[in-house]
Amino acid sequence: MRKYLIAGNWKMNSAPGGAFDPGSPYQAHADIDVVVFPTYLDLERCIKAKIISGPQFGHIEEHGAHTGDISLKMCKDLGSIYCLCGHSDRRGEHSETSEEVAAQVTAALEYGLHPIVCIGETLEQKQAGKTEEVLKEMMAPLPLESDITIAYEPVWAISRGDPDTPAATPDDAQNMHALIRSLLPKDRRSVTRILYGGSMKPDNAEALLSQPDIDGGLVGGASLKPEAFQEIVDAASKLTK
Ligand code: PGA
Secondary structure (H helix, E strand, O other), X not given: OOOOEEEEEOOOOOOOOOOOXXXXXXXXXXXXXXXXXXXXXXXXXXXXXXXXXXXXXXXOOXXXXXXXXXXXXXXXXXXXXXXXXXXXXXXXXXXXXXXXXXXXXXXXXXXXXXXXXXXXXXXXXXXXXXXXXXXXXXXXXXXXOOOOEEEEOOHHHOOOOOOOOOOOOHHHHHHHHHHHHHOOOHHHOOOOOEEEEOOOOHHHXXXXXXXXXXXXXXXXXXXXXXXXXXXHHHHHHHHHO
């Protein structure tokens, strides 16, 4: 059985009020894995508050002449457990290639961080019938035989501040997750977790999470609202019982 993992991606937003209080929905959970990706500025506070967390991006080198960057190693030394790699914001705004994302995943593993690597097609690619090709291209350079987590995030479903953005339907998401699982090495298919990301909210979390190949969620907008995030955590927890 793969344990559910619900991750909050706070993106370039400050920690929600009360996030560091004992008993906040971001705290480690008894039944499922709960993880938060804050900005670097809130990372140490998360770690001190015993929130399982990590950076949204980290440089692959340990240190050096990289103005403005922070390394995965530094985040690990601070107490990070996870890291996010290849979010579509990074692939888009920072032109990260699939090879560069794979290098981050490999570096993260080397430093002892657990990478959650994001893959997903844009609306344009979907409309051109290129989804499968895009996912294969993003997965090809990844160390899929290693202990990593994949987040399927169709870019067209990511809310980017618009709460009316439609998520993928549970059936469509399931089909994509099954496809991604079939692209994993045989001996990793039953163990590698594949999260869904893109407008996961309290009202669709249970339907998405109950799909056989959906092992959790990477939650953006709703992770900034503690009550909404709590409801998503509760939905996953209920499904484990
Ligand atoms: P969203 O973001 O939940 O706001 O759609 C998900 C993500 O970008 O990771």
